[in-house]
Amino acid sequence: MKTRITELFGIQHPIIQGGMHYVGLAELAAAVSNAGGLGIITGLTQKTPELLAREIARCREMTDKPFGVNLTFLPTVSSPDYPGYIKAIIEGGVKAVETAGNNPQKWMPLLKEHGIKVIHKCTSVRHALKAEAIGCDAVSVDGFECGGHPGEDDVPNFILLPRAAEELKIPFVASGGMADGRSLVAALALGAEGMNMGTRFIATKEAPVHEKVKQAIVAASELDTRLVMRPLRNTERVLNNAAVERLLEKEKSLGANLRFEDIIEEVAGVYPRIMQSGDMDAGAWSCGMVAGLIHDVPSCQALIDRIMGEADQLIRQRLAGMAG
Ligand SMILES: Cc1cc2nc3c(=O)[nH]c(=O)nc-3n(C[C@H](O)[C@H](O)[C@H](O)COP(=O)(O)O)c2cc1C
DSSP states (O other): OOOHHHHHHTOSSSEEEOOOTTTOSHHHHHHHHHTTSBEEEEGGGSSSHHHHHHHHHHHHHHOSSOEEEEEEEOOOSSOOOHHHHHHHHHHTTOOEEEEEESOOGGGHHHHHHTTOEEEEEESSHHHHHHHHHTTOSEEEEEOTTOSBOOOSSOOOHHHHHHHHHHHOSSOEEEESSOOSHHHHHHHHHTTOSSEEESHHHHSSTTOOSOHHHHHHHHHOOTTOEEEEOGGGTOOEEEEOOHHHHHHHHHHHHHGGGOOGGGGHHHHTTOHIIIIITOOTTSSOOBOOGGGGGOOOOOOHHHHHHHHHHHHHHIIIIIIHHHHO
16 A cells, blocks of 8 residues: 555555553564564663664664664753763664654754654544644554553544644544554545554564453454543543552542652552563553454564555445445
């Protein structure tokens, strides 16, 4: 399939694997890229720029296809070594960066100077327009359904994507709630040039996470996610578990007095314990409502082939037949 996104990134299929903390390691990024999509290494999961450089080199050993790096700009006071991470990306010859979180404007000249394509992930049309204005090549439009941080506007993709299409000149991919060929065709119909998936890619053979994480996603329904940290205006969609219930209870009882310190135990530093050790109640971990559409753990190749096959059939048979 050819879209503005496949052209932009030099990939075969318009499918991107979004950056995911402690999931987006070289194994997953390489598997997605080898299957014709765009795999993404999560920059900040690597504790130092040197470790990111090593992860990029490891990915390059596993694929000769294009892959990218996610850089999440955190709203924290003690900032990670972003110049160091960007240096590792440039020196590693990576030509695609997925930015997320705070506005990446400060880093755009350096990235552009090195011919790096930037796709910014955002949850509103106004942020997408800002990304376009500062020179991003594309945006990933993340609807309210998404796993991770859906923002505070709560606009689902059936509205958000066509609104983005009304306003944007740069290409965008649909993100949040995407799982299969139906998602892809719907995203294209709503004006997107492809799709970005997070949760769906965790439940794949190559995702370097504990088997219990994959099985939790397969077992979950669309009713099993919760929104946490709303009172802190740092909303995150997570899979419900004992820690999340404890966290929500604290949010309820403390109300407007809630501070980050009150919930630190449920959210800080929990990813390695969940993703690597399979300690499923260790804390809150991002997961999309799309878990309800995930019923198996295929390889990335089988998943992407299936999506493209379904999309082709939907377009050529179901939709063409209806139009006829
Ligand atoms: C476990 C997990 C961790 C994530 N970590 C990050 C991250 O570190 N940076 C980021 O920009 N997005 C992160 N995301 C968001 C994904 O990149 C993607 O935008 C989102 O999962 C799309 O929604 P979906 O899960 O419905 O496909 C994460 C998502 C999940 C499920």
